[in-house]
Amino acid sequence: MASSEELHKRRAAAVARGIGSVVSSYVDHASGAMLTDVDGREWIDFASGIAVTSVGNSAPRVVEAVQRQVERFTHTCFMVAPYESYVAVCEMLNALTPGDHEKRSALFNSGAEAVENAVKIARHATGRPAIIAFDHAYHGRTNLTMALTAKNMPYKHRFGPFAPEVYRVPASYPFRDALPGTEAAARAIDLIEKQVGADNVAAVLVEPIQGEGGFVVPADGFLPAVAAWARGTGAVFIADEIQTGFCRTGTWFASEHEGVVPDLVTTAKGIAGGLPLAGVTGRADLMDAVHVGGLGGTYGGNPIACAAALASIETMRELDLCAAARWVGATVLPWLHDLAGRHPLIGDVRGRGAMLAIEIVVPGSSTPDPAATAAISAACHRGGLLTLTCGTYGNVLRFLPPLVIDEPTLYRALNILQAALQGAEAG
Template identity: 50%
Template sequence: MNTNEKITQERRLVTAIPGPKSIALQQRRSEVVSTGIATALPVFIERAHGAILVDVDGNQIIDCGSGIGVTTVGHTDARVVDAATAQLKAVTHTLMAVTPYESYVAVAEQLAKHAPISGQVKSILVNSGAEAVENAVKISRKYTGRSGVAVLNCAYHGRTQLTSTMNHKAAPYAAGFGPRAADVFRAPNSFPLHDGLSGEAAAARTIDHLEKTVSAGDLACLVAEPIQGEGGFVVPADGYLAALAKWCKENGIVFIADEVQSGIARTGTVYATEHFGFEPDLILSAKGIAGGLPLAAVTGRAEIMDCTGPGTLGGTFGGNPVSCAAAKAVFELIAEGTPQQNAQRVERVLGGGLRKLQEKHPAIAEVRGKGAMLAIEITKPGTLNPDKELVDKIIAHACKNGVLLLNAGLNYNVLRFLPPVKISDELIADVLAVIDEAFTAAASN
């Protein structure tokens, strides 16, 4: 039996946050770990299960981050742990390009089954979201014979040279790190709260900008997050993505849906793309795909995926057997529908609770998102001016009281919620109570 199952699903504090053992470990860390690695919550986690993190001091913390969307099906899910453990005892690693194994094929079969793309679909497996983005761009350039890469305002795609160039924010991802990648072109996105445009009007603006600044004939691909993550959980207006996909198809541009954060049951469907009524040419998976183990994928139309030739794609650890075994378990859960149903429940309960808080606290300008990918944008009341200071206060209050929250947005004035979809209604109520207290405390000060 997994001992983590004995972790009660409740918030419980036995020391201050951080506790003495975490403080001691933080000192050890400062001596040997680069300061380039940040820390959202300065506690060291010893165990976890469901939606609860247990630190080295014994504090039980409600996790509303899931390792930034990774443990979607819950920490130490029994089926995932059992599958990975069995594979670990059988074969820990063999390169797919040298001596293949069944689990890689099985994961690709599941991706083909669930990807919202018609016709024959194929995949490659890699290690991370950024690596998936890099490979998707590489494949698109080969397929089209073009070099241009279109991205949208508020985008986040990774920390490599190419993906950090593709991000909207230069700092902290690209600023000061030397030359940026060539032929990356940014265009306005759809952001209903701030632009007030319909999906059709926002798409026309995006398309007009790209046609004037780069021209459709020079674009290999357009990369878009169906729901933007780091940029603030921005949900586009209805019809926006479908109009962009239509324009891409008419102009021979590969439409890449970056679902690194929004995919694999996070939003109540297997892919967030399914909410928006369009088909991408390529779709990217990572984060939640293997229940906490490193795995990512590029999935797309067979004629695009096969255009590069043998030996051109892959990597030493891409599609590691242990990660693939865990991913098979995740897809078993998806086949049963439990993660999707839980994500829909989280949207109803947490989303409903956040809207009630919005009625009480005028600093909440908007509640948005889908499934267990929700956010509130915090502004100066009566305006759309960002209030990062208030967000910082809320996060600090929540952390001290055993709730892990994350920020997002270009101005860091968005509170984002990415809990494991297993989070109980009782834990959600506790999270909402702590946030309510944080708003009240901030107002009184």
């Protein structure tokens, strides 16, 4: 078997430079919350493939379901010759997403594809052009979703021009604006009404907790106020639950924490245990407004991915992974707050369930410190903990452990993090 060093040399000669990786080790196998690289080194996985392997890597039910499906058939394209598992996943999404209204779903391949199609549906159903997005938002890397994404580098730099009729307004960022949620919403709504016009808005697109933008949890009242404004003006309220969905924050979907019922919900990542699948779910009148043939894609709702999704959801229910995520939050948040009390470079601790973060700043200020953030993350990697950074300023460490992580492994991870923080402060 090739070593990581050998693979890295092969990669340099074969893989486009624009594809980056967090670490230079190459994975050989993985199980649950642990990764093992080709050199035999073990890592505790606090990335979960960016919130994808919530049920753990190579989850038994997922493996069995995929193996069975591969033996039966691998692909027909649902638009050509349909199959039951696509219908079953849509039924699951209709039942699990917030609200008891009549719903419909459509399946795609990736989160960006789901967002694009949600925008298409909203524009078609309303006949309006404008889409409202927020500061610090991340929605994908396609042309339209780059327009919706806030951060220039590395996502948008020199890739324009971007899709038109996308307008950005301030989000709620309690650490940096200190506004109550209703005031932050009023600020955003005022800008929409002045600069875009309510009658022009097809949809308001928001992450209930911002992901790549820094795991920013909006102040209480922000989401309900924005959703109520959209409902009152005839705009579609789209919740991007791609990173927050499927038990990650302690409920099936993060919108539930404040009782928000979106018109459309986009999903991906944790839905299928590591296989590529995404969905748009929402009000039947909106979803059915699009003409036959207006939605689709060759691989969308592939039967293998659908089998994995059904097995993942069954695993989430059987193991009560919503409760597991709440346990992670109840265990880790006090630890992080204690660390913040002893390490002044931690400016903020935030998150819900198993979607947690610390924001790193120059001690005694709110000035972002991306260099220290990178150093802490690198120290975690050297210690055997795989972590990710994020945030508009590159100064947030985010933690996304698989929801099946056990207590000893979780505490080992926290001890590695503590040592990394101590090392960063020591110079």
